Every structure is written in C-alpha cells, then in structure tokens.
Amino acid sequence: MNKLKLFFLLVIITSNAGCNFFARDNSVTISIEEDQKSVETVVGITKKPMQNDDKKNQEQYPNNFLIPIKDGCITDRPELLPGSPRTYRNGIHEGVDFYDGFSCTKIDFGTEIFAVDNGVVFRADIGYIDPPDALIELVNDPNIKKYTSEQKLDIYRGRQIWIEHKNGVVTRYAHLSGIAEDVKLGSKVIKGQLIGFVGDSGTPESITAPGTENHLHLEIRQGKDYLGSEIQIDKMHQYYLSIFDQE
Ligand SMILES: [Zn+2]
Incomplete structure (x- = not known):
C-alpha cells in the first residue's frame, strides 16, 4: 500500500468514527496531486474521487429545476441557504428560503408555489391545522438547541408537500398556507404546475407575531440528507444556482 492509499484509508476510518458534525464547522480542504489528477477531499467528510459515470449522473440531475416562485431567485444570503447555522436541529438549516425582499420578487401570504420538476x-x-400548544412548547423547550427530534422538526415545517422526482431526489415545500386543489397523495405533477401557497405555518411567529414569517422553505433531498450537505457554506449559493434554471 503506498502512502497515498494509506492516507485515504485513514480519512475513511476517521469519517466513519462519527466526526461529521464537527468536521462541518472545522473542515479543511486538502488537495493532493496523484498522477497529475487533482483529488480533493474534505477532512472528516469522505469524498471519493468521482468515476466518470458518477460525474455524468451528478451533472445530469438535478440541473434545471424551475424556481418555485414566479420571477423569484435563489438568494445569496448564507443564512437562507442550506448548511447555515440554526439554534435548533443541532445547528443546520437544510433548505433554501424564499423571503420577500431577498428572492427577487414579492412574496407574501398566498403567493403561488410551482413544482420545480415532474414528480409524484x-x-x-x-387537512393541516396549526398546533399552537406544540409550537409554544417547542419555543420553550430548553433542549431544543442541543437536539431536535425529527418529529419536532416536522412540526416546525408546518403544512407541507413532498414530491419524489427521478433519481430518488425529493423536494419538500414547507410553511404552506394552502395546497392547490388537484394536489393530493399520489398525484402526478408536472414541472411548473401550481401546487400550493406561501404561508407561515409551523413557525413560532405564526402564533406570536402572525404575518411576519411568510416564506417558502424548500428542501431538496437525496438519500438521508439535503443536496449539497457535503459542500461548504461559501460555495452553497453557486451550487444551488447550478441546480436551477436562472433565466
Ligand atoms: Zn428555511
């Protein structure tokens, strides 16, 4: 085994030892020249050198998602992008937020939301109803900063639509105020189809300061994590731009 292989083995062992969360904050990018090919890895997060096929698939999909709000855009504000720190969920925001004033168009209660691609x-x-007691309980939970269970995160996202696209990619549209009439479990939707409406459901502000948190939280997921979870926050805007058609 040469030194380079040994290095990669050590990186893999380290990442399997459960260091991912810490690596996210303290990650260091290292470049190594191997046979004149640059191989990049992030310490604590294993990144296999991509095979040609993997590279092709990654380039193929998703890469031309529709912006879900008419005339909207992907914000460049890091705190509204995936990977940004939060005081809940062990610290990480997992979606792109579309807020009035930050996403190139007017966004308000009832703004229309469109499917980013074909899917089911x-x-x-x-039949969603805001659970006021559960939301107040969330705000007052002393453990919320350390750990947020999947059940509580789900309450935070309020009224939602989840759509499965090709290649196991899933989009989740959260905090909705309503769902379009013809959208239900099992519906096939096409790219650009009206699916729902912006709201503030699931946010603590929907109880404490109604009308101040109207926005769309859009998650794009593949497997257990959000798309781009291995990407550093300063590259996230560029990465999400590459997923969407920005005309
Ligand atoms: Zn969000």
Missing part, C-alpha cells in the same frame, strides 16, 4: 406527490397536508 407522496405527502400533501391537506
């Missing part, structure tokens, strides 16, 4: 709906919270 596998969750549509049609």
Whole structure:
C-alpha cells in the first residue's frame, strides 16, 4: 500500500468514527496531486474521487429545476441557504428560503408555489391545522438547541408537500398556507404546475407575531440528507444556482 492509499484509508476510518458534525464547522480542504489528477477531499467528510459515470449522473440531475416562485431567485444570503447555522436541529438549516425582499420578487401570504420538476406527490397536508400548544412548547423547550427530534422538526415545517422526482431526489415545500386543489397523495405533477401557497405555518411567529414569517422553505433531498450537505457554506449559493434554471 503506498502512502497515498494509506492516507485515504485513514480519512475513511476517521469519517466513519462519527466526526461529521464537527468536521462541518472545522473542515479543511486538502488537495493532493496523484498522477497529475487533482483529488480533493474534505477532512472528516469522505469524498471519493468521482468515476466518470458518477460525474455524468451528478451533472445530469438535478440541473434545471424551475424556481418555485414566479420571477423569484435563489438568494445569496448564507443564512437562507442550506448548511447555515440554526439554534435548533443541532445547528443546520437544510433548505433554501424564499423571503420577500431577498428572492427577487414579492412574496407574501398566498403567493403561488410551482413544482420545480415532474414528480409524484407522496405527502400533501391537506387537512393541516396549526398546533399552537406544540409550537409554544417547542419555543420553550430548553433542549431544543442541543437536539431536535425529527418529529419536532416536522412540526416546525408546518403544512407541507413532498414530491419524489427521478433519481430518488425529493423536494419538500414547507410553511404552506394552502395546497392547490388537484394536489393530493399520489398525484402526478408536472414541472411548473401550481401546487400550493406561501404561508407561515409551523413557525413560532405564526402564533406570536402572525404575518411576519411568510416564506417558502424548500428542501431538496437525496438519500438521508439535503443536496449539497457535503459542500461548504461559501460555495452553497453557486451550487444551488447550478441546480436551477436562472433565466
Ligand atoms: Zn428555511
């Protein structure tokens, strides 16, 4: 085994030892020249040198998602992008937020939301009712900063639509005020189809200061994590731009 292989083995062992969370904050990028090919890895987060096929798939999809709000854009503000620190969920925001004033167009309660691509709906919270007691409990939970269970995170996202696209990519549209009439469990939707409406459901402000948190939180997921979870925050805007069609 040469020294380079030994190095990669050590990186893999280190990342499997559960260091991912810490690596996210303290990550260091190292470049190594191997046979004149540059191989990049992030300490604590293993990044295999990509095979040609992997590279092709990654370039293929997703790469031309529709911006879900008419005339909207992907904000360049890091705190509204995935990977940004939060005081809940062990610290990481997992979606792109579309807020009035930051996303190139007017966004308000009731603004229309469109499917980013063709897909099949596998969750549509049609009969959703805000749970005020659960939201107040979340705000007052002393442990919320350390750990937020998946169940509590789900309360935070309020009324949602989840759509499965090709290659196992899933989009989640959160904090909705309503769902379009023809969108229900199992519905096939096409790219650009009206699916729902912006709201503030699930936010603590929907109880404490109604009308101040209207926005769309859009998550794009593949496997267990959000797309781009291995990417550093300063490169996240560029990465998300590359997923969407920005005309
Ligand atoms: Zn968000």
